[in-house]
Amino acid sequence: MARPGDMNMWARAMSYLGLSLVVPASALGGYVLGWFLDEHLHTKPVLAVIGVLAGSAAGIVEMVQVILRREKSAGDR
DSSP: OOHHHHHHHHHHHHEHHHHHHHHHHHHHHHHHHOOOOOOOOTTTTTTHHHHHHHHHHHHHHHHHHHHHHHHHHHHHH
């Protein structure tokens, strides 16, 4: 039988696992958008590279914001 604290631990672990996927998913999304625009604007590979960099930066910013929110809410308890 699971103890009450174990579920909270697993919920936090899954939350951080999801958080670890934010940067790669953002980079992939930026690449796909850049690739799509490159195909239509004939600018290969400029926009794909810019999309990866912009997506990675957006993912890092989101990850930092989520971590700061979690630390703040943990400090409020």
